[in-house]
Amino acid sequence: MIKDDFPYFSNSKITYLDNGATTQKPQRVIDSVVKYYSEYCANTHRGSYKDGNLATLNYEDTRDFVRSFINANSSREIIFTKGVTEGINMVASSFVKENFKTVIISSLEHHSNIVPWHNLGYKKGNGLEVVRFNNNLEFDLSHFEELLKKNPGAFVSVTHVSNVFGIVHPIKKITELTHKYGGKVLIDGAQSLSRINIDVKEIDADFFVFSSHKSYGPTGVGVLYIKESNIKSFKLYQTGGAVIDRVTYDDSTFLDSPLCFEAGTQNIAGVIGFKSALEYIKSISYEVIQKHEKYLLELLHKGLGEIDDVLLYTHSNLVGGNLSFNIKDITPIDLGLLLDKQGVAVRAGHHCAMPIMEELGIDGTVRVSLGIYNDKEDIENFLAKLKRAVSILKD
Amino acid sequence: MIKDDFPYFSNSKITYLDNGATTQKPQRVIDSVVKYYSEYCANTHRGSYKDGNLATLNYEDTRDFVRSFINANSSREIIFTKGVTEGINMVASSFVKENFKTVIISSLEHHSNIVPWHNLGYKKGNGLEVVRFNNNLEFDLSHFEELLKKNPGAFVSVTHVSNVFGIVHPIKKITELTHKYGGKVLIDGAQSLSRINIDVKEIDADFFVFSSHKSYGPTGVGVLYIKESNIKSFKLYQTGGAVIDRVTYDDSTFLDSPLCFEAGTQNIAGVIGFKSALEYIKSISYEVIQKHEKYLLELLHKGLGEIDDVLLYTHSNLVGGNLSFNIKDITPIDLGLLLDKQGVAVRAGHHCAMPIMEELGIDGTVRVSLGIYNDKEDIENFLAKLKRAVSILKD
Amino acid sequence: MINERVKKIIDDLEMFDEDIDKYEYIVDIGKNAPDLEENLKKDEFLVHGCTSKVWLIPQLIDGKLNFKADSNSVIVKGLVTILVSIFQNLYIDDILNFNNTELEKLNLTEIISPTRQNGVYHMLNKIRHYAEVYKEGV
Amino acid sequence: MINERVKKIIDDLEMFDEDIDKYEYIVDIGKNAPDLEENLKKDEFLVHGCTSKVWLIPQLIDGKLNFKADSNSVIVKGLVTILVSIFQNLYIDDILNFNNTELEKLNLTEIISPTRQNGVYHMLNKIRHYAEVYKEGV
Ligand SMILES: Cc1ncc(COP(=O)(O)O)c(C=O)c1O
Numbered sequence A, B: 001m002i003k004d005d006f007p008y009f010s011n012s013k014i015t016y017l018d019n020g021a022t023t024q025k026p027q028r029v030i031d032s033v034v035k036y037y038s039e040y041c042a043n044t045h046r047g048s049y050k051d052g053n054l055a056t057l058n059y060e061d062t063r064d065f066v067r068s069f070i071n072a073n074s075s076r077e078i079i080f081t082k083g084v085t086e087g088i089n090m091v092a093s094s095f096v097k098e099n100f101k102t103v104i105i106s107s108l109e110h111h112s113n114i115v116p117w118h119n120l121g122y123k124k125g126n127g128l129e130v131v132r133f134n135n136n137l138e139f140d141l142s143h144f145e146e147l148l149k150k151n152p153g154a155f156v157s158v159t160h161v162s163n164v165f166g167i168v169h170p171i172k173k174i175t176e177l178t179h180k181y182g183g184k185v186l187i188d189g190a191q192s193l194s195r196i197n198i199d200v201k202e203i204d205a206d207f208f209v210f211s212s213h214k215s216y217g218p219t220g221v222g223v224l225y226i227k228e229s230n231i232k233s234f235k236l237y238q239t240g241g242a243v244i245d246r247v248t249y250d251d252s253t254f255l256d257s258p259l260c261f262e263a264g265t266q267n268i269a270g271v272i273g274f275k276s277a278l279e280y281i282k283s284i285s286y287e288v289i290q291k292h293e294k295y296l297l298e299l300l301h302k303g304l305g306e307i308d309d310v311l312l313y314t315h316s317n318l319v320g321g322n323l324s325f326n327i328k329d330i331t332p333i334d335l336g337l338l339l340d341k342q343g344v345a346v347r348a349g350h351h352c353a354m355p356i357m358e359e360l361g362i363d364g365t366v367r368v369s370l371g372i373y374n375d376k377e378d379i380e381n382f383l384a385k386l387k388r389a390v391s392i393l394k395d
Numbered sequence C, D: 001m002i003n004e005r006v007k008k009i010i011d012d013l014e015m016f017d018e019d020i021d022k023y024e025y026i027v028d029i030g031k032n033a034p035d036l037e038e039n040l041k042k043d044e045f046l047v048h049g050c051t052s053k054v055w056l057i058p059q060l061i062d063g064k065l066n067f068k069a070d071s072n073s074v075i076v077k078g079l080v081t082i083l084v085s086i087f088q089n090l091y092i093d094d095i096l097n098f099n100n101t102e103l104e105k106l107n108l109t110e111i112i113s114p115t116r117q118n119g120v121y122h123m124l125n126k127i128r129h130y131a132e133v134y135k136e137g138v
């Protein structure tokens, strides 16, 4: 059983269905972290002694593993970050700012892919365009093409999988169209890396970002993939130790990518642990993950169909493992709380995606977000506890 | 024995003397990290369920512990970062840039406190001033005051303890003088938190930064202390999930400090582990740490005094546990390598402080950097292995 | 006085072995609490930092503070009703002198949690805030 | 040809049980290697990415590549001298066809380490780089 690989499930009776927020960690990830801390703890890229070399080697090994995992060309294209949020902020201030008049996002973006644009002055009606969705919440490609025509050379920044509704965006078509109109594309893979095989060459993204902690890896680590041809025009973001070739009081000269983009001591333990997480995903295989997720989603839909007044917002087939719903006249927060009191962890609220909530005219939803270890019992348990919650809350 | 608290020393025979780069971690720090990952792993400040609340509680508990540890007024003043490098970069771009004509640094700064200024355009002779040192490498307060007079309202950014020579800067006088001339001060506590009791109220610093990993805590975590009165004018740095109060497509409104400065999922495991590191330091006490360090430094000086042609660069009494030296006609790298081959980990090179190396007319030094667990045997072993290395390298 | 009220609520809540039963009770309190007149649901009375909307309205009557409250979440309404029942009709100083950590004994995790998603922590702050404002004599 | 040279060096290095003795031997190689004439110590011959200075100078003689080298670190000089002895006087294609991972068998951790502090990794790159440049026929 997959749950056996995760110590959380032997320590806790919780039915964990908040994987979109963060995932549990397999034992082997924890072991990698502990091994680094207790056997060869040293800083990387600095001291030239045994443990320093080993730490550097393992750190760089993760980089190489990531490179091959997402089929990037070269490890120069793989930059370690704190997570998706840092990745998007980096691209916003080191690449987009001052060079792009327009930023185009989808309607289903996480705040991480909205607020950084606001903060740089891209606001709706003034440099920020939002792609419409159809009544299944799917990305409207023809509206997108209109926006591209109106704004040639735009920067497009869209999520791969919606964290609220699981909608999978047609990112290959999105990059194709963007490039046709002379733009550049960032794909937010926060919710996809754990579910969908990422091939950056096939997608042909200019930037692709993801977070380790949402894909069974440690917290405080993420990756920013920068397509080689964009590196030259990517300005330095943070600077400090380990990014420089030479420093005098007068000036500094810098190393090449990726090191020049990783200033200061990195989250070494986290980076090393992330490799184990990717190995774990590989050992299970995306095929198995997707098949299983599809099966659980069907169970969920079936179960929810048997409850009165359930409101779903999409019947799209293009979905990954996030499902949002409401029950008429009940605040989602209340459902979340009563599920929690029965040992079921789901997320209730706006899911850091207020604009789409507003557009749908709701305060929030209850979201079930699946992970690799969730099983039929989890879904059945969730449904049973949901029914109890509903019966308490309904008049 | 203190070494017993650190699993590294039961797994490794290395004489670890590179604590300025990073320190080993006590078992209790590793345990906190593992406990989070295997018992209550959840994202913070988001889901309102049991494990999410517990994770948030423990995360915020570290903040409060840090606050009281450095005697800050309020937890609003404590911002978690990736480390010192991110802290300085944040202050540089969110506070100093555009608001200060002049930045004043000392001669003993780490690249982290030089390159970010260069990168924003503060270069020597053009907005960047460097305080001179006396022939013991001590901070020249009268030159400093001259610079302040010449540049009223300057931003002063100095290290507390030199990572190369251990020189302890008179930071209380530095903040006093700076404020007298209308400036603001950042203190880089990378090398001091593990050795010196920090009282930000007494120091009266405007900003104080440090890294967890150099003080027995996890990698990928640091703290930026911002004195309350500076928060208002501190611009947002990264933005995204969890920093906002409200987002529409048109605009965003933000939460208060500290949350508005911690965009996206943080290094939760790391932050939680950091509290255990601070508790550990407290349990040993700074008094004991300093007394012990002084004793080891004396042994070191005595031992080095018995080796021919040793070059020291300071005889200051104002030193923390970093000591740099060279041996005439021998490249420091060679000494470092031969010490490594004998199981002694020290750092040899420029220590991310090229400018002072250039000023002293050297390529680098060999640095011995002490930690809480180093003992007499470590020093004796280092000295013996150094002698062997010297005898191999000398003609 | 406050301590007695808290004690009574603790006794009530301790009757329940299961969390879910306790919350069923809280939901009932929420359902039975009076609704706020719509014209009182002003933004200035909103408790900041809650995902659910919570209105807390103070009124000084004979030197004592009184509160009305409502929420779009029935659980939160139950919780704020309990809080209000603790602080209702007290002298300002009694409120200010009361150590809020006492409330942790209620064992409503929402109360001590610092997450912004739930608001009880912020409700307490708002109650205190009103007390401070009235103390300064608005 | 290269493989034999590597093999011979491995045999030499394997005589030593202790790392430090092996490095004493490398230091000796460094001490005994000829110094580069000062006028050849030009920046263009520096191996980029090393903390110690390493100069590597190629020369094409009868279609074969030859190298001279020096360093301000005697250990690095020993290492670069070993490397040069492996790649000395070979046809360009032989150098380009050689799989550098073979060198890991030398078990000189400096060779495989990706840290920028040591330069052997970069020296190898520089040797390859010269071979590529000459192949294109500068
Ligand atoms: C004085 C000083 N400042 C800044 C830094 C950078 O710290 P970090 O790498 O943790 O960001 C260091 C670390 O070497 C240091 O010694």
Ligand SMILES: Cc1ncc(COP(=O)(O)O)c(C=O)c1O
Binding pocket: A020, A021, A082, A083, A084, A085, A086, A109, A110, A112, A113, A159, A161, A162, A163, A188, A190, A191, A211, A352, B241, B263, B264, B265, B266
């Ligand atoms: C689609 C999406 N983008 C971005 C983020 C932000 O990721 P992180 O918090 O790891 O920076 C999330 C996380 O919730 C997400 O779901």
